[in-house]
Amino acid sequence: MLQFNNSYIFVRKNLRRISQQQLKTFGAILIFGSLGFLTVEYANKDLNTVADNFGIDCSEVRRYKKAGLYEESRRRFKDVIVHYKIINLKDEEHNIDLRPFLNCLDADDPYLAHVIENEMLLPPAPNNSEYNLKNPGRKEIVNNHQALDIMEMVYKNKLKNGFFVEAGAADCEFSVSLPLEANYGWTGILVEAVPGFFKHCKKVNRRSYLINTCLGTDTHPSFMEFNMQSSGTLDEKKKTRAMAGFNSNSKSKKDVYTIQCFPLESILSALYNPVVNLFVLDVEGFEFAILRAIDWSKVNIEVLSVEVDIAGVLMKDSSVEIIRDFMKSKGYQRFTHRNDFNPSTGKNLNDLYVRHDIVELYDVVQLPDKSTVDDPYLDGSFYDVV
Template sequence: MPALTLKKFSLYIFIFVLMCAGLFLLIPSFKRDKGKFVYFKPRDKQTTCSCNVIKDNKHIDKSKSISKPFTKDVIFEKEIIKLNKKRVGADDRRLVELIRDYYLVAPSNLPYRLNSPGALDNSRGQAPFIDSRLHYKEKGFYVESGAYDGESLSNTLMFERMRNWDGILIEPNPAAFAKLMKKNRRSYAVNACLSTEPYPSKKMITDDFLQARTFPQKSSKKRKTNKKSFLVQCFPLYSILLALNYTTIDYLSLDVEGDERGVLETIPWDKVNIDIMSVEYDKWPGGSRLLCKYMNNKGYECLVTMSGKFISDVILKKKSARKRGLRNAASNNRHKNGSISAINK
C-alpha cells in the first residue's frame, strides 16, 4: 500500500512538471513593463521590432478590426517586404493591420521630459496663428510629419499641452525618433516616412534634410561632411490614419523637405477631412504662389505665408461649403460665357 502511494505521488509530480514546462513554452513573447506591452524577438528569429503595442485604447476601436492579427509565426518584416513589392493600396487590410500592430507607438503616460518645460510655444508662430483660426479648439487631433525630437520647432506641442489635443508624430530619422521617444509626448508616434506614392515602399534617406530643417544656416559643405544615409519604411498618410481609425484631422503640419507635393497627391480628399494645415513651400516648384494655386484646386485657401529664420510655411484652411459653392458657380459661368459673371453674395 505505501509503495502504491509512493508511485501515485511520483506520477503526480511528473505530471505537474510536464504542465509547468508546457505552460512555459506557451507563454507569448510579451512582457509587462510599466503598463506597456513590449515585443521581444526570439534569439533564433530575425524579428527586429521593439516597440509599444497598442492595446485597448480609446482611439483604436478593436470591434472594427480591419483584418485578423498576424499569427506569431509570421515575421512582419517579411510581410512588409511582400506588401512593398505588390504595391498594395493605401487601404489594404493587411497593411493597415501591420502598421497598427507593429509600427505605431502608443502615447506615453509618464511626465514630460522637455528641455524647456516653461516654453508655451516651440513653433515659429504657426501654432498661435492656427490656434486663433480654430477658435482655440479643445481636444482636437493633429498630424505632424517631420516631428524631429518632438520639442524643437514643434508645431503641435502647444496644442497637446494647452488644448488637450491628441495626435501622431511622424519622424523617419532613427536618431531623432529616439530623442522624440524620451520626451514622453502624449501622442502616437511612428518611425517612418510618408510615401509620395499611394502604396508602401522603402526609401533611402540622407540626414541632410534633417540638418536643413533644424540648422538651415549651416553650409552645404558642412552638411555633406556629416551626411549619413539610412533605409526607411514609408507609408501613405491615409494608411496611417486608417490604422488609427482617424480620417478627420484638425491640423496637419507637413515638413518633409521637398516631398510635400508627392505626399499631398496620395491623400484621397473625398475620404480625409483636414481643416487647416501648414505646408513648407521653399522646395515647392514655383514657391508659395504655385502651392496656393495647387491647394486652391483642392478646396483650400491660403491664409498667410510665413517666412524667416527656421520658417517657410504657407498656412491653408479648408474653404467653407458656401465658398466652395461660389467657386463652382463661377467656374460654370466661365465655361458657359468665357468670363466670370458677377455673383451676388
C-alpha cells in the first residue's frame, strides 16, 4: 500500500507537465510498482546472460506497453536486480547492480525516472555542511581554469544558484563544478561510474546529487563494458593510458566489468528536467558517443565544457572536428578555454560550447589567456583508479 501511495504522489506532482500518451505510461508505474523486486546474486564470471538481457526481451516489453497490456506485462516481466561484487586494487569490495528490465524503457519513461529519483540518486549534503576535502584549494575558482572561464567568459560572475551536470566527476574534489558550488551556490548532479571514486564522493559532502553510474550512448538504458583502470592506451611508445572509462583497446579483461548506463535525459527527468547551466563531459574519449545519443529537443543545456584532446584515439568514429561540427549543428558556438594546453597530447584539453541565445544574452566573447594560481592539486595524475 505504501508503494502505491508513493507512486500516486509521483503522478500528482507530474500531472500538469505530461501528455496524454505519457499518462498511459504512468499507469504502468502503478502496476510495475506493485511487483516488488527480485534480487539475484551473481559472480562476475557468471554474467554470461548479459547479451540476452538476462532473458528479458525488450521488443516484447515494448510491444505490450504500446498495446496497453499492462496486466499481461505484470504476469510476464519483473524488474529484477542482478547483484554482483568487484574487488579493486586496494582489496576493497564494491557492489554493482544491473536491472535488465530498465533497458527496455525509453529515456523519458516515467517509471525509469521514478526508479532513478528514489533508488539511485543520493541527495545533496545540507548547504551549511562543511566540505571534507583533502585539498581545500580545489574549491577556489582561481585554481580551476574551466570554472573560471564559465563565470568570467560566459556568465560574467552574475549567475548564482546555477545547475550543472558533471559526468566523470572522479573523486568529486578534482571537479570543475566544486568552485561553482562552493562560491556561487550552484548545485547539480555528479555522475561517476567507478565505485572507488564514488565512495570518496560520498565523503566530500558535496551539496549536489550523486549517482554511481555512467551516461549512456543509446536512447535507453544499456549494459556497457567499463574498464575500472583505463579506457585504453593513448600512446604505445610513451605507455600513456587514459583513466577509467568505456572499454576500448584493453588487452586484459581483469579490470573490465559490465555496468548499466543511463541516458542524460533519464537522469534529468528524475529531477523534473531542470535547466542545465553547465554540462561538464569528461569520459575519456567517448564524449561524442554520449553527445549524439542525447535528444536535444528534450533537454535545456546552456553551456558545455567537453574534453576533446583524445577524441578519435579510443573511439574511432569520433574526432575533434566531428564533435565541433555536431555541436555547431545543435546551435552552439565554440570558445577556447584559457590556460588549457595539455603538453602530453599537444592540444587543448577541452572545448567550451555556448548556445547562441546565451552568447547574445551575456555578450560572450573570447578572452585571452591569463595567469592563474599554480595549484599542484590540479594535476590528476596522482589518482589511484579504483
